[in-house]
Amino acid sequence: xxxxxxxxxxxxxxxxxxxxxxxxxxxxxxxxxxxxxxxxxxxxxxxxxxxxxxxxxxxxxxxxxxxxxxxxxxxxxxxxxxxxxxxxxxxxxxxxxxxxxxxxxxxxxxxxxxxxxxxxxxxxxxxxxxxxxxxxxxxxxxxxxxxxxxxxxxxxxxxxxxxxxxxxxxxx
Amino acid sequence: xxxxxxxxxxxxxxxxxxxxxxxxxxxxxxxxxxxxxxxxxxxxxxxxxxxxxxxxxxxxxxxxxxxxxxxxxxxxxxxxxxxxxxxxxxxxxxxxxxxxxxxxxxxxxxxxxxxxxxxxxxxxxxxxxxxxxxxxxxxxxxxxxxxxxxxxxxxxxxxxxxxxxxxxxxxxxxxxxxxxxxxxxxxxxx
Numbered sequence: 252x253x254x255x256x257x258x259x260x261x262x263x264x265x266x267x268x269x270x271x272x273x274x275x276x277x278x279x280x281x282x283x284x285x286x287x288x289x290x291x292x293x294x295x296x297x298x299x300x301x302x303x304x305x306x307x308x309x310x311x312x313x314x315x316x317x318x319x320x321x322x323x324x325x326x327x328x329x330x331x332x333x334x335x336x337x338x339x340x341x342x343x344x345x346x347x348x349x350x351x352x353x354x355x356x357x358x359x360x361x362x363x364x365x366x367x368x369x370x371x372x373x374x375x376x377x378x379x380x381x382x383x384x385x386x387x388x389x390x391x392x393x394x395x396x397x398x399x400x401x402x403x404x405x406x407x408x409x410x411x412x413x414x415x416x417x418x419x420x421x422x423x
Numbered sequence: 424x425x426x427x428x429x430x431x432x433x434x435x436x437x438x439x440x441x442x443x444x445x446x447x448x449x450x451x452x453x454x455x456x457x458x459x460x461x462x463x464x465x466x467x468x469x470x471x472x473x474x475x476x477x478x479x480x481x482x483x484x485x486x487x488x489x490x491x492x493x494x495x496x497x498x499x500x501x502x503x504x505x506x507x508x509x510x511x512x513x514x515x516x517x518x519x520x521x522x523x524x525x526x527x528x529x530x531x532x533x534x535x536x537x538x539x540x541x542x543x544x545x546x547x548x549x550x551x552x553x554x555x556x557x558x559x560x561x562x563x564x565x566x567x568x569x570x571x572x573x574x575x576x577x578x579x580x581x582x583x584x585x586x587x588x589x590x591x592x593x594x595x596x597x598x599x600x601x602x603x604x605x606x607x608x609x610x611x612x613x
Contacts, residue, residue, distance in 0.1 A: 268579055297601050298569075
């Protein structure tokens with residue numbers, strides 16, 4: 252007996268494809284399973300319907316069909332296949348090489364194009380973050396610092412008095 | 424004296440065009456019908472079935488007679504049909520066909536419809552049209568397996584040889600294909 256329904260064996264059973272063992276197991280299952288009997292019958296009906304519809308496909312003019320086939324075959328045989336295939340592969344290799352060379356050239360040229368017009372990094376930083384610069388402007392000492400040599404001043408920056416703001420400067 | 428398919432194929436391998444013509448005449452209707460029922464289009468079926476005969480001519484020397492000639496030839500044919508459909512689907516995904524419902528201003532591209540039109544409807548009648556539509560919803564392997572079973576009376580083993588899969592897998596393709604067809608024709612999604 253089958254542990255579950257022998258669904259995939261039903262059509263082969265119907266067509267007489269199964270070996271003796273499998274056939275007898277399907278037969279005994281079908282005796283007790285109405286669902287599989289119904290499934291087998293509806294599948295057979297579906298296959299018959301497909302077969303009938305396909306038989307209605309109008310046939311082409313076979314003389315013309317064979318004439319077209321002969322022309323296509325002759326055209327194919329006339330192609331000098333002994334040389335065009337290698338030539339084709341060489342062309343493919345050449346095309347791949349050209350693409351690779353273009354990519355390499357693009358990568359090589361790109362940095363030099365960017366170096367010229369690119370503004371200095373500190374200028375960019377000033378443009379991008381003006382709001383953060385108020386503190387630095389308040390401490391003029393910072394402008395004169397060489398960072399490594401004046402480490403003491405940097406570490407004690409909070410002890411310096413802030414410089415007068417621009418408003419205070421203009422009022423005074 | 425009538426030669427077997429296998430004998431004719433050996434003669435084709437030796438360059439015998441008369442043997443090739445004999446094989447074409449013997450298989451043209453079956454090849455065309457199967458291609459037509461897989462592709463749903465007469466023009467494609469003609470081109471692809473002719474392609475299969477050209478491949479047969481070129482590859483006859485490689486037929487090793489481990490399977491029947493008909494199985495070997497159908498393998499060429501079905502693979503060409505499946506390749507043809509894959510190429511078409513890829514192309515149609517890349518280029519929108521017709522006017523899109525969600526974009527009324529989109530330019531309409533007048534490509535031939537995927538569905539068989541009145542001039543290319545290969546299976547006549549309303550029920551046949553529904554069957555054609557249902558077949559189109561199956562996977563390529565399921566559709567080929569069901570059609571080979573229905574049209575050619577191929578066994579599961581022969582279907583497996585054509586599709587290049589195990590016999591158990593071929594049985595599953597047929598079973599699932601038929602089950603899906605039943606559901607689609609009842610108005611349920613598979």
